[in-house]
Amino acid sequence: MFDQLSQRLTGSLERLRGRGKLTEDNIREAMREVRIALLEADVALPVVKDFIKQATDRAVGQEVVGSLKPGQALVKVVHEELKRVLGGDQAELKLDSAPPVVILLAGLQGAGKTTTAGKLANLLKDRHRKKVLLASCDIYRPAAIDQLETLAGQVGAGFFRSERTDDAEAIAREAVSEARKQFADVLIVDTAGRLAIDDAMMDEIKRVHAAIDPAEVLFVVDSMTGQDAANTARAFNDALPLSGVVLTKTDGDARGGAALSVRQITGAPIKFLGTGEKIDGLEPFYPDRLASRILGMGDVLSLVEEVERKVDQKQARKLAAKVGKGSRRFGMDDLRDQLLQMENMGGLSSLMDKLPGMNKLPEAARAQMDNKQTRRMIAIINSMTPNERRFPDIIKGSRKRRIAAGSGVQIQDVNRLIKQHKQMQKMMKKVGSKGAISKLMKRLPG
Numbered sequence: 001m002f003d004q005l006s007q008r009l010t011g012s013l014e015r016l017r018g019r020g021k022l023t024e025d026n027i028r029e030a031m032r033e034v035r036i037a038l039l040e041a042d043v044a045l046p047v048v049k050d051f052i053k054q055a056t057d058r059a060v061g062q063e064v065v066g067s068l069k070p071g072q073a074l075v076k077v078v079h080e081e082l083k084r085v086l087g088g089d090q091a092e093l094k095l096d097s098a099p100p101v102v103i104l105l106a107g108l109q110g111a112g113k114t115t116t117a118g119k120l121a122n123l124l125k126d127r128h129r130k131k132v133l134l135a136s137c138d139i140y141r142p143a144a145i146d147q148l149e150t151l152a153g154q155v156g157a158g159f160f161r162s163e164r165t166d167d168a169e170a171i172a173r174e175a176v177s178e179a180r181k182q183f184a185d186v187l188i189v190d191t192a193g194r195l196a197i198d199d200a201m202m203d204e205i206k207r208v209h210a211a212i213d214p215a216e217v218l219f220v221v222d223s224m225t226g227q228d229a230a231n232t233a234r235a236f237n238d239a240l241p242l243s244g245v246v247l248t249k250t251d252g253d254a255r256g257g258a259a260l261s262v263r264q265i266t267g268a269p270i271k272f273l274g275t276g277e278k279i280d281g282l283e284p285f286y287p288d289r290l291a292s293r294i295l296g297m298g299d300v301l302s303l304v305e306e307v308e309r310k311v312d313q314k315q316a317r318k319l320a321a322k323v324g325k326g327s328r329r330f331g332m333d334d335l336r337d338q339l340l341q342m343e344n345m346g347g348l349s350s351l352m353d354k355l356p357g358m359n360k361l362p363e364a365a366r367a368q369m370d371n372k373q374t375r376r377m378i379a380i381i382n383s384m385t386p387n388e389r390r391f392p393d394i395i396k397g398s399r400k401r402r403i404a405a406g407s408g409v410q411i412q413d414v415n416r417l418i419k420q421h422k423q424m425q426k427m428m429k430k431v432g433s434k435g436a437i438s439k440l441m442k443r444l445p446g
């Protein structure tokens with residue numbers, strides 16, 4: 001998400017960055033480009049207008065024109081305005097009321113509610129050490145209830161299934177008493193979605209809401225729907241007091257309009273971003289970090305947190321121990337471990353998004369880092385025998401053909417992988433011999 005917006009914005013600001021002096025005309029012209037970039041990202045028009053007005057007023061005032069480094073001052077103004085539009089400070093979940101804290105999820109069908117219920121349970125369990133119970137009061141799609149039960153099993157959260165199949169409000173009440181009985185800290189209630197907003201649906205969810213009086217009402221919305229996401233959110237907000245929004249599918253090809261429009265249009269803060277189909281694909285939403293990411297300044301803080309959370313420390317130590325002990329020890333299995341770790345972290349492209357300046361890489365270079373490539377490399381290694389993984393030098397003509405056929409790739413792909421592995425072996429030997437790795441190992445916990 002935000003790739004295009006990010007490139008356009010940095011492009012227009014970059015041109016002014018180096019200038020010693022900025023005039024009002026320069027600034028207005030840059031702001032015209034910013035305006036187009038925002039519109040192209042599918043940000044809602046009222047939000048764009050407000051953004052441009054505030055940013056221009058501040059910039060042509062003393063803040064930029066009068067400053068010593070006007071280019072940087074302009075970037076700062078745009079950064080602060082982005083942060084404001086995205087919601088200002090981070091809005092955290094309200095978890096401090098008496099347990100069970102009830103979280104109600106609302107949204108259209110297919111928005112990602114059920115997936116989000118599972119991800120949220122996972123996050124609350126993992127990071128907040130909460131005992132979580134999940135329940136669904138979708139009386140129209142029995143399959144949705146089963147889906148939630150499966151997710152609960154995956155996460156290790158409790159699941160409540162009602163005997164009733166006809167009354168969403170009654171099911172929600174039962175879920176709350178069950179959560180009390182089990183001394184759950186948090187109860188997450190999933191609700192039925194529809195393909196479009198209709199009155200019957202709104203009435204039902206209003207009744208559910210009144211019956212269980214949740215601490216949080218989270219509206220789950222697909223970011224791919226752009227500024228429409230903000231409009232749907234507004235319709236829900238008229239019916240229910242939303243306490244927050246979860247933007248899903250931000251890993252997809254969305255242009256960012258939803259993220260930039262939701263807060264201004266509904267007044268409800270974005271609390272989480274859904275970043276994939278896997279259970280750990282939910283990130284807390286930080287307006288200032290996202291503003292930095294959009295302006296190509298990277299989001300190193302999130303990256304560091306992610307690495308701490310997702311990288312398997314034990315494997316990292318094992319790998320570090322092999323490095324430097326001579327090139328022979330770093331086999332294909334080790335390369336595969338590394339690739340899998342990368343996958344775990346959302347793939348190379350998700351990491352790249354968070355590094356400063358990466359948005360300036362040409363499209364072609366970025367495409368090379370796509371996640372398909374990682375998966376293909378893993379598939380190739382999977383098609384090798386244990387012996388071939390340990391001693392890749394034995395992989396010659398007929399073995400190559402077999403591996404390529406087994407993993408559904410071309411021989412050139414196998415060749416490329418072998419070459420990359422060789423280069424890594426070489427590099428690791430070099431790094432290892434300088435003692436850098438032993439220093440690094442000392443810093444790893446455990």
Ligand code: GDP
Nearest residue numbers: 109110111112113114115248249274275276277
């Ligand atoms: P619901 O009808 O609102 O409960 O939607 P679901 O939870 O069943 O999700 C609909 C589809 O979207 C499923 O195929 C999910 O795997 C997918 N999905 C949900 N959240 C995300 C996300 O953040 N990223 C991606 N790529 N897919 C998602």
